[in-house]
Amino acid sequence: MKGLRNYIKELRKCSTKEQERQRVIKEMAHIRQQFKKSSGLSGYDRKKYVAKLIYTYMNGYEIDFGYIEAIELLGSKKYSEKRIGYLAVAIFLNENSEFVKLIINSIDKDLRSDDEKFQCLGLTAIANIGGKEMAESLTSQVQKLLVAVNTNRFVRKKAALCLLRLFRKYPDLMVSSEWAERCATLMNEPDLGVVTSLLSLFLSLVAKDPDGYLPIQEKAINALARVVLDRDVRPDYIYHDVLAPWVQVKLLRLLQYWPSPKSKSVSKKLNNVLNHILSTGKGGRDRNHINSTQAILFEAIDLVIQLGNSRSLMKDSTKKLLEFLSSKDLNVRYLTLNSLTHLMIVSEDTSNVKSHQQQIINALNENDISIKKRALDLLYFICDHSNSREIVGELIKFLQVADHEIKDDLVLKIAILAERFATDFSWYVDVILKVIRLAGDSVSDDIWYRVVRIVTNNKSLRNYAARTLFHTMQSPKCHEKAIMVGAFVLGEFGAVIAKKENSSPQVQFALLKSKFHSSSRKTKSIILTAFLKMRVRHQEIRDKIDSFFKTHVSSIEPEIQQRAVEYSTLSVNFPNLLPVACEPMPPFPEKENALLKRIKEQQEDTMDPRAWSLQQKSTEEQETTSKLETIDKEKDTGEDEKETAKQSKLIDDDEDIPQEVLEARKREAEQMKSNQSGGIMDDIMSIDNNLMNQTGNSGYQKSSQQLDLITDPTNISQTGNTANNQNPQNDIDELRNLDITIGMGPQNSQNNQENLIGDSGMLLTDAEEKMTESRSRLLFLRLCVNPAGVLFENDFLQIGIKSEYHGPVGKMMIFFGNKTDFPFTSFHAHIPPVPFLKFNVGDAPNLVRPKTQEKMLISFECQEEFGDPPTMNISLACEGLQDKGFKSIFDLPIIPNKFLEPVNISAQDFFGKWRQISGPPLESQDVFSAVTVNLTNIASIISGIKLGILPAVDQNPNNIVIAGVFCSKKKQVGILGRVEVSQVKKMIKLTLKTPSSTITSALRKIFLSQLQAN
Structure with missing residues (x-):
């Protein structure tokens, strides 16, 4: 294109930015004028001008026209013109552009054409632009291209990579049940270039759903055997005397997502491949050969460890890894530590690796930060009761000189190991305080929260913890994290050391007061709360604490001021309530260890997570509470029935609660009992009970008829059986004929409410009528445990629900009531699709007349586990409304239960x-x-x-x-x-x-x- 070349030359000749800008403005004006011509441009001219726009855009100038002309080029039959069009849309458009809708049909047409060049252009555009709408419209066609017998290998490679791009962004578009078998057949592809592209796709697919793509496993093993054992590789895929190293690495990594094959012959073939790799994975002639061989070897070792079905292979793998620990190559040592960590995660026997413990500890002193991180991970996993004190001690030594980049992770692992393998309480407390002293800034809130939790849940630890923290806080260089823990512990359990003269209540108060002014707002808040609790226990310092509160009622920090005002008022005006408000902290409930949760999140934070990184070490990682957390945990014994008969100590243990607190509780309970006249929550319970008494247990048997419920809303499976209705067809008839009466005026509002749910008998209380959002929430919660009810109601619209479920299949009739004197026009009810439910939605009304109702029947089948309910979008127009319309989104009560x-x-x-x-x-x-x-x-x-x-x-x-x-x-x-x-x-x-x-x-x-x- 001569005009394009001249334009580029002229821009390059410009000596100043302003001169260049003037030339661009002139050219843009000329192009606009050409595009506006009524006599239409030739394909060549359109291509030339769009190419100029592309070049201008790439030089940093905004382009706000020419998009339509670029899109028109997509329809050209000439490759040169079509190529410029695709280049333009790939550069100008993104997934959120409104022009994306205009190019979908053109791309689809090119994908269906017989011209391989056109197919490649379309696939490239899909991968570059993406977008939800484009993915939903074109994914199926890309899949067809990938699996079609007559597809060119170059097109097949592009199709695989295009699907990979779409899957990473929209993983729900590809369902394993529909796609796995066809994927398996692709592994028979003889071209290793195509196989390489396919493996990139399969690694992402299998990482998300290993079981769903299990049919690929045998094909992958056969492909690996062809390369390794049969040496069936073209010369152009041999890299420095290594047969297709990239294919081998990807196949070995792919196989790590599955357990050992069930077929003995297939398993034997895989073991032969692995044995061959382990026996030949030695040094070579040059660096490239060595790197390729070692990459394959380490992936093979990881696969051996993951499968764990061959002792000889496991022994050989462990031996090789331990030899590599002393390698001079940094990369080899890194990979060795990484694979040994994998071995420790899945293996119960750590003796071989523990024998090299000192060598691993020495790796912490490497200059390379990556080596240090891997060594830390490995020490974390080989730590047990026999070596925990030694490893924790070494990690604390390393903490003093550790890089800032690794310090947070190091502190986290020390805290977990100290808790998990603590044999006595004092050692755990000493370790955490030492960590706070050495690296307090790296101690996250989760760590000191954990200390507080463990001290609170162990009575025998409170005395030592209070005493140790008291002495720690006396240091002028005490870190603020230690002050936080100390303030909490002294506030809760300071009484256990208060009898000693050097730690009397007066001394404790003075110590906390001395730390107050130099602390952050968060620490000050903890200290104020500690003072309030100390005031209840120690009468001799009440005046000092009251004076301290009064001093800070005018604090410039809002939270400190609020606490001071509230605590002061509570102390002076509500002395009887104060003991109740300052009850000792109850034992913390059992839940997942937040520190372990952080470790798991670090492992999962990758694009294609390794198959083994998500596993947990059975003897350690599954422990979410340590041995220090001994509160109220009853061991499983042979007398399970006796164990279950015990009342939960967690919520009934009144030991160590002051007598004045117990008396205040008793007064409060008597007052509640005397005032027990029934509130709104009692009404709610009685309403729910009336409805739930109507529901019966139903048996579920899987039947072929159930699928018909999805495709045919008039069909109902006869396998269900309810206590109230022996004929499910009657339920559907009732569902179709149900009439939810719409309130026509205040004179019949009570009757309207009674008829609202048909025969359910649910009445709305006066208090509920005054609710807005809380009432809508209440209505939804009722429908969570009832088959029928009101989903939403306001002054003009009422939405009712009646439903029926049999196993994974359900039906629901939705009623839309118009309470106004004006019609609802342009009425639209839409249920967006979700992957966990297969919907069949009946016709929705588009007009709801005044004082009437319309119905919509939906049927559905649950496909898999889910959490959040599906939604329904409602929009309508009505002249009687102030805004002339209404639009909202509602959660449907289709929930797991x-x-x-x-x-x-x-x-x-x-x-x-x-x-x-x-x-x-x-x-x-x-x-x-x-x-x-x-x-x-x-x-x-x-x-x-x-x-x-x-x-x-x-x-x-x-x-x-x-x-x-x-x-x-x-x-x-x-x-x-x-x-x-x-x-x-x-x-x-x-x-x-x-x-x-x-x-x-x-x-x-x-x-x-x-x-x-x-």
Whole structure:
């Protein structure tokens, strides 16, 4: 294009920026004029002018026209013109551009064409631009190109990389059940270039769903054997005498996501490949050969460790790794430490590696920070009770000279190891205080929170901790983190050392006061709270504390001022309430160790996480609480029934609580009992109970008819069986004919409310009518445990729900009521698709007349576990409204517990399964104030959640043991739980265990929403 070349030359000749800008303005004006010509440009001219726009844009000038002309080039039949068009849209447009919709059809047409060049241009554009709409429209066509028999190998490579780009951004678009078998056939591709591109895609796919893509495993092993054993490699894929090293590395890494093959012949073939790699992975002639060989060797070792099915291979791998520890090559030492860490994660035998412990410790002194990090990781995993003190001691020595980049991780690991392997309380406290002294700025809040938690939960540790922290704080160089811990401990447990003259209440007060003014706002807040608690226990310093509070009621820091005012007022005006407000801190509830959680997050923070990085060491990493946390943990014994009969000490232990606190509690309880006239929460419970008494346990049997519920909303499976209705078809007829009466005026509002849910009998209280957002939340929570109800209601619109569920299949009738004297026009109800539910949505109304209602029937099938509910978008126009319209998004009450089925199992089976699951995220434990402690009401709520109650498992009348199964098309998930009720404290301890973290978390939220007092 001569015109383009001349334009580029003229711009390069410009001596000043202003001269260049004037030339660009002139050229842009000329191009605009050409684009506006009524007689249409030729393809060549359009290509030339768009190319000039591209060059101008690449020189830093904004281009706000010419997009349409560039898009028109996509429709050209000439490759040169089409190429410029694709180049322009790739540069000018991004995934959020409004012009993306205009190019989708052109790209789709090129993908379907027989011209390989056009197909490549389209694939490149998809990968460069992306976007949700483009991905949804074109992913299927890209997949067809990838698997088509007649697709050119170059196009196939581009299609694989294009799918990789789309999958990383929108992983839900590719479902393993529909895609895995076709992926497996692609591994037979003889061209190693295509295989390399495919493996990049498969690594991402398999990392997300290893089980779903299991059919690829055998094909991958065969491909690896062809390269390693059969040496079936073209000369152009031999790199420095190494056969296709990139293919070997990717295949070995891919195989790490699966367990050992079930087929003996396939497993034997894989072992032969690994044995060949281990036996030949030695030094070579040049650096490139050595690097390639070692890359393959380390991936093979990682695969051997991951499979763990061959002692001889494991022995050879360990031997090689220990030899590499003394290598002079930094990269080799790095990879060795990394692989040894992998070995320690999956192996129970650490003796071989522990014999080289000093060598690993010496690696901490390397100049390379990466080596130090890997050595630290390895020491973390080889640490046990036999060497914990030595390793922690070495890490503390290293902490004094450690780089800032590694210090945070080092402090975190020291804290975890000190807690996990502490044999006595004093050592743990000493270690943490030493860490704070040496690297206080690197001690995160999670670490000192953990110290507070452990001290609070161990009575025998409180005296030593209080005494040690008291002496630590006396140092003028005491770090602020130590002051935080010390202030909390002295505020809670300072009384245990108050009898000694050198640590009397007066001395403790003076010490904390001396640290107050130089501390941060957060530390000051802790000290003020400590003073308030000390005031309750020590009468001799009350005047000093009151004076201190008064001094700070005019503090310039808002939080300090607020605390001082509130504490001062509470002390002077509410002396009887003060002991209740300053009760000793109760033991902290059991939950996931926040420090371990941070370790896991560090491992997971990668694009394609290694298969083994997400595993946990069975004997250590699954421990979410240390041996220091001994509070109220009852060991599983053969007498499980006796164990469950014990009342939870966590919520009923009144030991060590001052007598005045107990008396204040008693007065408060008597006052609550005398005022027990029933509030809104009682009304809610009675309403929920009326509805839940109507629900019955249903049995679920998988049937081919259930799929018809999704494709045909008029069909209903006959396998379900409800207590109230033996014929499910009658339920559907009732669902279709249900009429939710719309209120026409105040004179019949009561009747309207009674008819609102058909035969459910649910009445709305006067207090609820005054609610806005809280009322909508309340209505949604009711529908979480009831089959019918009001989802939303305001002055002009009412939305009602009636639903029915059988196993993983459900149906729902949604009612839209117009309460105004004007019609709802342009009415639109849309349910966006979600991956975990397969919807079949009936016709939605587009007009709702005044004082009438319209219905919409939806049916759905649960595909997999999920947490958040689907949504429904509502929009309408109405002349009677102030804004002439309404638009909102509503959560639909289609939540995991709707797909539960109660089960009945024996006590022996229950405890057998109960002990198999331990610790977050599969287990959740919560202790909370209850909305009700009436066991009948709680049982009704559990039935509404659709879980079964096992009365024969727990002999304690205040405990309820529950079990059920979550039903989905993909799989079923068993659910176990226990609800322990404290009638005295009006508290509940809830424990849930499932093999799915998603279901555990979802059910926990549902239970808390129904049982926890707000």
